[in-house]
Amino acid sequence: MTCKNSQYWLGDACIREGDREPSASSANCIGVHGVEVHEHVARISTEHEIGEALLSAKSTSVWIVWEQRFANVLVGAVCAFNFSGAARQAESRYTQLRKQGRQVRIRGRLLLLEPCPANSVPALRGVCEHVVGGVSSYRFLEGSILSEVLLSPSVGDLLIGCAVDKLMETVTLIRGNLCQHVLPFSFFTDYPSVEIPHFDDVEVIDYGQTLRLGTYEASTDSILYEIDEDYRRRANAARRDNNSSFGACLRRLRKLRRLSQSDFEPDVSAKTIARIEHGLDHAPRDRTIQIIADRLRVTPDEILTY
Amino acid sequence: MPFNLSLSSKLQQQGLKVKIFDRERGCEEPHLTVVWKTNKWRISLRSQEFMDAARSWRDLPKELKDEITLEANWSRLRLEWDRMFPDNPIIENENDEDYDL
Numbered sequence: 432m433t434c435k436n437s438q439y440w441l442g443d444a445c446i447r448e449g450d451r452e453p454s455a456s457s458a459n460c461i462g463v464h465g466v467e468v469h470e471h472v473a474r475i476s477t478e479h480e481i482g483e484a485l486l487s488a489k490s491t492s493v494w495i496v497w498e499q500r501f502a503n504v505l506v507g508a509v510c511a512f513n514f515s516g517a518a519r520q521a522e523s524r525y526t527q528l529r530k531q532g533r534q535v536r537i538r539g540r541l542l543l544l545e546p547c548p549a550n551s552v553p554a555l556r557g558v559c560e561h562v563v564g565g566v567s568s569y570r571f572l573e574g575s576i577l578s579e580v581l582l583s584p585s586v587g588d589l590l591i592g593c594a595v596d597k598l599m600e601t602v603t604l605i606r607g608n609l610c611q612h613v614l615p616f617s618f619f620t621d622y623p624s625v626e627i628p629h630f631d632d633v634e635v636i637d638y639g640q641t642l643r644l645g646t647y648e649a650s651t652d653s654i655l656y657e658i659d660e661d662y663r664r665r666a667n668a669a670r671r672d673n674n675s676s677f678g679a680c681l682r683r684l685r686k687l688r689r690l691s692q693s694d695f696e697p698d699v700s701a702k703t704i705a706r707i708e709h710g711l712d713h714a715p716r717d718r719t720i721q722i723i724a725d726r727l728r729v730t731p732d733e734i735l736t737y
Numbered sequence: 738m739p740f741n742l743s744l745s746s747k748l749q750q751q752g753l754k755v756k757i758f759d760r761e762r763g764c765e766e767p768h769l770t771v772v773w774k775t776n777k778w779r780i781s782l783r784s785q786e787f788m789d790a791a792r793s794w795r796d797l798p799k800e801l802k803d804e805i806t807l808e809a810n811w812s813r814l815r816l817e818w819d820r821m822f823p824d825n826p827i828i829e830n831e832n833d834e835d836y837d838l
Contacts, residue, residue: 579774579775580775583775585775589775619760622760622763623824624759624760624821625759625820625821626738626739626759626821628759637754637772638772638774638775639775640772640775640777641758641772646738647738647759647760648738648739648756648758648759648760649758649759649760650756650758650760650761650762650770652762652770652777653758653760653761653762653763654760656762669789669790669791670788670789670790671786671787671788671789671790671792672788673790682764683764684764686763686764686825687762687763687764688763689763689824692836693836701836702836702838704836705836705838706838709838711838737764
């Protein structure tokens with residue numbers, strides 16, 4: 432089994448409460464609201480198919496368990512792989528692992544879309560290092576919308592779910608590549624806004640492009656721009672007005688922090704800030720840059736990422 | 738709450754939305770965002786130009802452009818941006834914080 436972009440789907444993608452019955456499926460269609468599985472997605476359900484996937488998976492692979500019962504199938508298949516003859520016929524590197532007394536585990540990230548019994552958690556975390564979901568506090572996009580996001584070329588830049596912890600005052604965001612970001616409530620409440628975010632009712636909407644907190648909506652783009660340097664670099668490169676000079680980056684970051692040019696005084700004058708931003712001061716002193724960076728709550732190197 | 742431009746039922750049924758979010762990238766000029774499924778287009782509320790390269794009106798239905806650029810709708814969008822983001826207005830103040838070099 433070869434899997435170009437390595438997504439492995441276990442279970443029917445749209446069997447969730449309130450969804451319509453899937454239409455008749457073909458070899459290439461998961462039978463869910465007409466969403467076809469692309470070449471970078473493999474549907475697997477049997478022990479043999481899971482065993483094959485264990486061999487071909489990479490560290491960037493994403494395993495998606497749509498239905499909780501398939502979590503049991505997955506664990507059972509990994510155990511069977513490790514303790515049956517199948518592993519002996521595996522590639523030599525897996526045989527080597529077994530000789531070292533190490534078990535084959537799921538490579539990549541595992542997404543559990545339905546809550547699992549607490550007893551199952553140790554085994555699931557034992558077969559895969561990176562597990563997302565599996566508890567009721569997660570709230571994911573539904574059915575065919577989630578399928579479409581997972582099949583999108585920009586899947587990593589979209590949100591697929593979130594979880595709120597009111598005790599710890601955090602919002603955990605899950606991206607389509609299963610990276611998670613834990614943000615304090617203050618990330619949202621400290622942002623000057625006419626509307627106030629409410630944490631009693633939080634969900635991802637608009638095919639992962641919006642995080643809704645009560646009646647307050649934040650664009651996924653604005654969140655990722657602030658917290659993910661790689662996203663920020665790509666977003667800046669995609670901008671039509673792609674001025675990547677130090678001065679332009681400084682200006683953008685200053686505006687992001689809602690600071691005026693005079694907010695760096697008395698240590699750095701507004702005139703100096705203006706000169707730097709307009710490219711009239713090509714070599715500001717390191718000490719000056721450090722003061723500016725400290726005020727902007729970044730390292731000097733990070734300024735160029737904005 | 739975000740500002741959602743009221744679109745025709747035809748455009749709504751296609752899943753198109755025109756939004757100004759409560760939280761936008763704070764460093765950008767005033768803009769609206771067209772959202773359609775996993776895609777987005779950002780259009781400057783000052784120039785009506787697309788803010789990201791490789792984006793143009795060719796990507797979108799003509800009816801959508803007509804509705805966005807309709808004078809009443811365009812004015813409403815600009816008013817709403819100024820209401821939601823008074824520190825980053827459509828028309829930059831003459832006494833803007835920029836140091837006079």
